[in-house]
Amino acid sequence: MALNLGKIKVVLLDIEGTVCPISFVKDVLVRLFPPPFPVLSGAGSYPDGADPVPPTWLDHSGRVTFPHAVNALPATLDNQWDSPDFSSYRNAFPEDCVSDRSAFEAHFRDLVNRDVKVSYLKALQGYLWNEGYESGDIKAPLFPDVAERLLTWKNAGLRLVVYSSGSVPAQKLFFAHTDAQPSDLTHLISGWFDTVNAGLKTEPSSYTNILSNFQDAKACEWLFLSDNPLEVSAAIAAGMQSIPVVRPGNAPLPIGMSPRPISDFKELEGLGSKQS
Numbered sequence: 027m028a029l030n031l032g033k034i035k036v037v038l039l040d041i042e043g044t045v046c047p048i049s050f051v052k053d054v055l056v057r058l059f060p061p062p063f064p065v066l067s068g069a070g071s072y073p074d075g076a077d078p079v080p081p082t083w084l085d086h087s088g089r090v091t092f093p094h095a096v097n098a099l100p101a102t103l104d105n106q107w108d109s110p111d112f113s114s115y116r117n118a119f120p121e122d123c124v125s126d127r128s129a130f131e132a133h134f135r136d137l138v139n140r141d142v143k144v145s146y147l148k149a150l151q152g153y154l155w156n157e158g159y160e161s162g163d164i165k166a167p168l169f170p171d172v173a174e175r176l177l178t179w180k181n182a183g184l185r186l187v188v189y190s191s192g193s194v195p196a197q198k199l200f201f202a203h204t205d206a207q208p209s210d211l212t213h214l215i216s217g218w219f220d221t222v223n224a225g226l227k228t229e230p231s232s233y234t235n236i237l238s239n240f241q242d243a244k245a246c247e248w249l250f251l252s253d254n255p256l257e258v259s260a261a262i263a264a265g266m267q268s269i270p271v272v273r274p275g276n277a278p279l280p281i282g283m284s285p286r287p288i289s290d291f292k293e294l295e296g297l298g299s300k301q302s
Contacts, residue, residue: 029267029285031296035247036216036240037179038266040227041190041200043253043276045172051192054164098154099134103127115153118146143191145222152196159203166204169273173206175291180214182298185243187217189236189250191227194218228256233264249297255279269294 042051106112107127116124123130137147158164176186188197197218201211217239225232237245245265252258252268253276261268270279270287279287288294 029269030246031249031267031294031298033247034184034249034267034297035243036185036187036249037297038187038189038233038236038248038250038261040250040252040254040257040271041188041192041197043273044251044271046166046168046200047273048253048275050167098158099131102154103131112153115146115150118149143221145193145220148191148193148196148220152193152199155196155199159199162203164203165209166200168204168206169290171291173204173211175294176211176214179298184298185216185240186214187219187236187240188215189219189224189227189232191221194220194223227252227254228260230260230263233261233266237264237266249294251291253277255283258285 039045042048102112107116116130119130119133123133134147134150137144155164180186188201190197192200197220198212201215203209204211217236219236221227221232224235233245233250237243237248246267248261248266250258250261250266250268251271252261253271253273255270258268258270269285270283272279272287272289
């Protein structure tokens with residue numbers, strides 16, 4: 027696929043492995059409990075067919091990290107099980123978990139251990155992360171090139187849109203509490219999409235759904251950046267331009283993958299150069 031970065035009007039951004047280390051999402055945010063976890067029967071029956079992902083416990087600088095608020099869920103269940111604020115998250119879980127705290131917690135742990143990207147789990151995780159972000163205990167670590175490039179692209183007239191398997195509320199928390207200066211980058215983002223309002227990230231139809239929200243930009247005027255080659259292929263199938271991103275800690279990309287991967291957003295020379 028021949029890339030034409032000068033005609034790009036919208037940059038669609040993945041989060042995990044693209045703007046921040048995978049270890050932050052998997053080990054600090056997603057894994058609220060340290061492994062090993064008890065695994066329930068029925069493996070392989072969950073959405074996405076996700077396999078267990080071994081934790082690295084390292085951030086992108088090589089420091090050891092630990093999940094925030096290891097006891098976040100038990101404490102929340104102790105204090106909020108019958109709370110109206112918590113009920114919508116609880117009631118979104120399977121029926122056999124809604125009235126049984128032990129079953130609820132066991133199901134949560136099993137999903138987390140298997141890295142299952144199901145919407146009701148993502149919503150609850152976002153709820154649990156909120157306190158950590160608001161207290162300042164959690165800061166989203168961006169790769170060094172990210173904040174400056176996002177600001178440059180925004181100032182060049184590009185629209186920035188986020189598409190992640192994490193829920194939209196969790197995405198907004200992430201960009202509101204980064205380790206950049208200033209910390210809150212939400213004002214740079216023009217749209218937020220997840221697996222609920224767009225669809226699975228490996229399906230071309232999901233990218234078509236996103237495009238339908240922006241009638242003034244053609245598919246070929248979008249650039250999707252992601253570390254996942256299946257997502258890159260899906261975006262291209264929907265008519266977008268897309269480039270794979272290689273970051274420390276990411277899984278290796280297929281040899282000879284096209285388009286050529288980048289490892290730094292600064293490699294995207296000419297992006298936004300024709301914007302007025």
